[in-house]
Amino acid sequence: MKKTVILGLAAMVLLVIISWMNAPKKPHPIAFSIPKGWPKPAYDFKSNPLTEEGFALGKKLFYDVRLSKDNSISCGTCHQQFAAFTTFDHPLSHGINNQQTTRNAPALQNLAWQSNFMADGGITHLDLQPLAPITAENEMAESLENIIAKIKADKAYQTMFLAAYGDATINTQRVGKALSQFMLLMISSNSKYDKVMRGADSFNLPEKLGYGIFQQKCASCHPAPLFTDNQYRNAGLPLDDVLKDLGRMRITNQPADSLKFRVPSLRNIALTAPYGHDGRFFALSNVFEHYRKQMVLGPTTDPQFSNRLPLSNFEIGQLKAFLNTLTDSVFIRDPRFSEPGAAAGPVNHGH
Amino acid sequence: MKHLLQYILLLCLGLSACSEVQAQKSISFQHFVGNQPLVLEDSIKNGNAEILVVRRFKYYVSNLVLIDAQGNRQSLPDTYYLINEAEPNSKKIILPNSNKNYSAIEFVLGVDSARNCSGIQTGVLDPMQGMFWTWNTGYVFAKLEGSSPSSSLPAHAFTYHIGGFRTGENVLKTIRLEIPGSSLPNDLQVKVDINAWFSGNSSLLIAERPVCHSPGNLAMKIAANYAQMFSIIQP
Numbered sequence: 088m089k090k091t092v093i094l095g096l097a098a099m100v101l102l103v104i105i106s107w108m109n110a111p112k113k114p115h116p117i118a119f120s121i122p123k124g125w126p127k128p129a130y131d132f133k134s135n136p137l138t139e140e141g142f143a144l145g146k147k148l149f150y151d152v153r154l155s156k157d158n159s160i161s162c163g164t165c166h167q168q169f170a171a172f173t174t175f176d177h178p179l180s181h182g183i184n185n186q187q188t189t190r191n192a193p194a195l196q197n198l199a200w201q202s203n204f205m206a207d208g209g210i211t212h213l214d215l216q217p218l219a220p221i222t223a224e225n226e227m228a229e230s231l232e233n234i235i236a237k238i239k240a241d242k243a244y245q246t247m248f249l250a251a252y253g254d255a256t257i258n259t260q261r262v263g264k265a266l267s268q269f270m271l272l273m274i275s276s277n278s279k280y281d282k283v284m285r286g287a288d289s290f291n292l293p294e295k296l297g298y299g300i301f302q303q304k305c306a307s308c309h310p311a312p313l314f315t316d317n318q319y320r321n322a323g324l325p326l327d328d329v330l331k332d333l334g335r336m337r338i339t340n341q342p343a344d345s346l347k348f349r350v351p352s353l354r355n356i357a358l359t360a361p362y363g364h365d366g367r368f369f370a371l372s373n374v375f376e377h378y379r380k381q382m383v384l385g386p387t388t389d390p391q392f393s394n395r396l397p398l399s400n401f402e403i404g405q406l407k408a409f410l411n412t413l414t415d416s417v418f419i420r421d422p423r424f425s426e427p428g429a430a431a432g433p434v435n436h437g438h
Numbered sequence: 439m440k441h442l443l444q445y446i447l448l449l450c451l452g453l454s455a456c457s458e459v460q461a462q463k464s465i466s467f468q469h470f471v472g473n474q475p476l477v478l479e480d481s482i483k484n485g486n487a488e489i490l491v492v493r494r495f496k497y498y499v500s501n502l503v504l505i506d507a508q509g510n511r512q513s514l515p516d517t518y519y520l521i522n523e524a525e526p527n528s529k530k531i532i533l534p535n536s537n538k539n540y541s542a543i544e545f546v547l548g549v550d551s552a553r554n555c556s557g558i559q560t561g562v563l564d565p566m567q568g569m570f571w572t573w574n575t576g577y578v579f580a581k582l583e584g585s586s587p588s589s590s591l592p593a594h595a596f597t598y599h600i601g602g603f604r605t606g607e608n609v610l611k612t613i614r615l616e617i618p619g620s621s622l623p624n625d626l627q628v629k630v631d632i633n634a635w636f637s638g639n640s641s642l643l644i645a646e647r648p649v650c651h652s653p654g655n656l657a658m659k660i661a662a663n664y665a666q667m668f669s670i671i672q673p
Contacts, residue, residue: 134557209574214557218565218572231566259566260558338574340607340654
C-alpha cells in the first residue's frame, strides 16, 4: 500500500516536471506608458495584453506582403515610417493590379487613443481595422481564409503564434490582436512641441507666435495633446465628382453627416503631405488657401467656419513654423517600427 | 485500493449509463420556399411570382432560451450558431441534457451589439465566415443570395446582406415560437420559409430592389419581413 502511494507520488512529480518542460515559455509583458498629461487610452489592453512576442508577431504581419492577394503589398507599403506611416507624396495609395485607393492613407500614430477608425469612422475597433484594407478589392484584395492558410503554412509563424499566445492556434482574432500590439506602441510624443511642453526646449519667435495663433484659430478642433478632437466635421471641402465620397454619411445614412470626415491629428503634419481625406491639397499652403478663401459653405459645414477661417500671410507663416514643431524625428526613426532590412528614407516603390 | 478503483470504475459506468437515458434533444431548421423544401441552385417561384435560384442562405441564431409552462426561462450558455443551408450539420442545434419540459423557445436572429463592438471574434463569429462588414463594423445577420430573371444586375444576381445593430438601424429580431402541446419533441422541427423575405409586412420585389448591402431603411424593411419566416412543424 505504502509503496503504491510513493510510486504514485513520484509519477505525479515526474508528470508535473515533464509538463513544465513542454509548456511554452510565457510571453514577456510590455508596459504601456502613457505620456505625461495625456488622457487614458481608449484601447482595452486587458483584452490584448502587450507582450514582446505579440509585438514581434504584429511587426512581421505588418510588413508581410503575403497579406495581399498577389503577395505584392504589405501594410507597410502604404504606411511608410519616414512619412509618419502615411504614403509618401501620394494623394491616394496604390492597390494591387494598378488600382488606386479612394482616400489618403492616414498617419499611424497614437492609435491607442482612438476608438473609431477610417476617415468616416466606420470601424469601431483597432483589431478590426486591418481587415478593411486587407479585403478591399482595390487595396490588398485578399480573403481572410487565404491569409490564414498562408500563415498556417509558414513554420516561422507557427513558432511565433505559439510564443505570443501560448498555443499554436492561428485565427483572424489573433492576427488582428498582434497587428494591434504592433500599432498600439506607435506613440508619437517626442516632437519639439512635446519637449517645449516638458520644459526641455523652447520655441523660437515664429514658433511661439504660431503657437498663439494656433491656440486661437485651430485648437478647438485640433486640441493638444493628440491634436484632434476625434470628431467628424465638414471643413468645406466640396464633393469630388469622381470619388463622390460623402464621408461619415456613408456609415450613418444621416444627411446631417454628409461630407463630414474625421478631424486628422496634426502631429507630424510636415511629413504627411498631401492633405485632406482624398489628398487633394498638395502642400500646407493649399490647405491654408482653402481655409481662408476656397472653403465651400454648405448645410453641413462646421458652424465655426461661417466666416471661413481668416488668416493673414503673416499668420500663415507663423503657423507653419509652429506646425513644424510637431515633427517627431525620434518616432520616424524608431527601429522598433522599422521594416526589417529597409533603408531609412524615401524608397522607390514601383514607379 | 483495488476495490476502490473498481468502485470508481463502476460509478463512472453507472453515471454514463444514466445520462444515456436522458434523450439528447435538438432543434432542426428546415428551409422551405412556401411548401417546397429549399434546394440550392434549383429554380423556384416566390410568393410574388418571381422566379429565383438561391445560392446562399445563412443566418445567425443566438441567445437561445427555453421556456417552460410556468414561464421560467432557461438561457443557454453564450452560444452563437451560424445556420447555413450549404452545411447540413449547421442546421441542427443540440440542446443541453434536461428532463424538463418546455412550452416555447426564444432566440435572437442576429448578433448582439456587444459582439459587434468588441473586436475580432472567433468560431462562427470569425469574420472569415463572410458574415461581417469590414468597412462598416458589424455582422451580416442574414444573407440570401442567388439569381433571378427579374434582377437587372449583372448575371441577374440578387444579394441581400441584412444587418445593423446601431440605434435607428437595429435589425436584431427576437423570435418566439410556441411548442405545440407544450411538449418538446426529441428533435424540434422549425420551418424557415424564404418566402417571408419577399412578402411579409411589405413586399420586396427582386425587380425593384435586387441588392441590400448595408444597414439602413431597406435592411430594416427586409428584416421585418424575415422575422416572420419561422414556424414549428407539427410532429
